[in-house]
Amino acid sequence: MKDQASVLRETDEEARKLARILLRSARYGALAVLDPATGFPFASRVLLGTDIDGVPVILVSALSTHTKALEADPRASLLTGEPGRGDPLAHPRLTTQCIAETVERGSSAHQRIRTRFLDRHAKAKLYIDFPDFRFFRLMPQSASLNGGFGRAYLLEGADLMILSPANDAVAAQAAQVVRDLVDKHPDLSGALAKLFNEPNGAAWRVCGVDCAGFDAISGDLINRCEFESLIDNAADITSHISKIAYSVREI
Missing domain, CATH: 2.30.110.10 (Electron Transport, Fmn-binding Protein; Chain A)
Known part of the structure; x- marks a missing residue:
């Protein structure tokens, strides 16, 4: 055998x-x-x-x-x-x-x-x-x-699993991080549609943030965007999200 x-x-x-x-x-x-x-x-x-x-x-x-x-x-x-x-x-x-x-x-x-x-x-x-x-x-x-x-x-x-010492701190800040992201990048929905190769007319929004990446949802579809590296300090969450937002905006 x-x-x-x-x-x-x-x-x-x-x-x-x-x-x-x-x-x-x-x-x-x-x-x-x-x-x-x-x-x-x-x-x-x-x-x-x-x-x-x-x-x-x-x-x-x-x-x-x-x-x-x-x-x-x-x-x-x-x-x-x-x-x-x-x-x-x-x-x-x-x-x-x-x-x-x-x-x-x-x-x-x-x-x-x-x-x-x-x-x-x-x-x-x-x-x-x-x-x-x-x-x-x-x-x-x-x-x-x-x-x-x-x-x-x-x-x-x-x-x-996401084994980061910053998990609890990021969880506490997640809602504010998403609000800041949308304020900073009002074209985020269209950029995410391009990133995920979905129709431009689809409305995408961020539905979850953690130390390893974020999730985006449109209707019944969910896509995952992983960070290049794991966040181990809650103070870094905004810069990581902004980096992703900038990259998808430029696609």
Whole structure:
């Protein structure tokens, strides 16, 4: 039997970046859990957001099978990555093995995640505060990246996280950073459309900022723009955002 490891490529920074983008730009994903009633794997579609440290988050009802499953066994597998034209297996996708952690209501983490989640999923405002709904943080443990035929990689959980001492400070300043960005670059929406190779008529806005980059949304589309380097000082966030804004404005 051929050694399974022989099909894997050495994990490099290009693979890590692709994996991060697949995870952070996903509006939804397929979540697989273990059904406590049957022991069988159970897969469902969930809306996705990301916390300030890059950890994916889900908002789920206590009545759902996947919530009951995570309460019984926090292990889960998350699939992200959208197929495009042609063979769906030719397009990149990421499977992330996670441990689910409940986010307590009333905590600072809950408020931060709630704000970030609504920036992506505005319609979730209709039910986000229902008492039976809760957030889970899906802590990455390991991941398998399929970048297309012949491009398979294994990643560690840390490869998908934003490990910066400035996370909390940037989270506190994120809303102001976005306002300053829009004031400084009023043509940002059109520039983002060019950057992401989308129709110029599409209205794009920044829907999330962190120490590794920012997310932009237009209707049902989300795109991720990563910084060249990780921010480790909150004072640097404005200069990094301005640099990105300037580059897309010039495209």
